[in-house]
Amino acid sequence: MINMNNLTHWQVKLSFLYTILIAFIIWEGNRYLHFSLRSYFNWYNKPFRKIAAVLIAISFYTVPVSVLLLLGWYSLFENGRANRQAIVITTLIIMICVVFIAHVYETVFLVKESENEMLRNEQLERAKAEAELETLKSRIDPHFIFNSLNTLSHLIEEKPARAKLFNDHLADVYRYILQHKERELVLLGDEVHFLHAYFSLLRIRFENAVQLRSAIDESQYEAWLIPPISLQLLAENAIKHNEFSDSNPLVIDVQQNGESLIVSNGLHKKDLRKASSRTGLSNLNERYKLIAGKEITVTTTADFFTVQLPLLKMI
Structure with a gap:
């Protein structure tokens, strides 16, 4: 799609740097969207709404940004001679990669969140059990003293x-x-x-x-x-x-x-x-x-x- 023979040595290097810039902008933008959406949607309560929101958000961000950055690449290195087919295919590849990475990213997050939730529940259950146990222990002392004082009172009299x-x-x-x-x-x-x-x-x-x-x-x-x-x-x-x-x-x-x-x-x-x-x-x-x-x-x-x-x- 891209003929590197038409580029000078320095243009090839700059084009690779520009490609890295494209990847960086798309990565950071989608990462920001993921963190922003977490405060609005919960995997446990509304999983399907969360999936729909993530797909829509990354699509509306990734597709136009990719197209604009690719057009910029052609403007810098191909004198504005844009190859529409190359842009469409490249944008599609970028979109597929973003969706895959988003899936992996959210899966890892979900597993970690699930582990944290289990740990929090265990800690809460343990704290509850310890509180209940302390309550049960506190009943031993007054009960024994009450009975012993009754006995002592009886013996003092008799x-x-x-x-x-x-x-x-x-x-x-x-x-x-x-x-x-x-x-x-x-x-x-x-x-x-x-x-x-x-x-x-x-x-x-x-x-x-x-x-x-x-x-x-x-x-x-x-x-x-x-x-x-x-x-x-x-x-x-x-x-x-x-x-x-x-x-x-x-x-x-x-x-x-x-x-x-x-x-x-x-x-x-x-x-x-x-x-x-x-x-x-x-x-x-x-x-x-x-x-x-x-x-x-x-x-x-x-x-x-x-x-x-x-x-x-x-x-």
């Missing part, structure tokens, strides 16, 4: 000597809660030791009317993790909902079965003024779902109430 002993043990138990309630997981051994410490409080008040049977191999204490204050909550739940006495004690069994901890007690339901909301178990289940993506299993039969807690392997 058994003052035991009230002082209860108060001393309460300080040790509450120290554990303060140290571990902000953590998501603790060693199984720490939680079992805390359960025994909590039972020392129960024995002060109820004496032999409550009993704990733990059948967990001590070699497993540092091999598994569990959300803190889980076992204490189950023991407290059993005390709250069952009748018991020295002659008919409440026995709480704790044993490990593979990757689960089984906590069970005999069922002697107490007549409550209002039905239980089971907030404690719901709280524990929500903590498990947020921390480990697992749920507890509650089984009730005519004689037993059993809760299965998933254990998390220590890495």
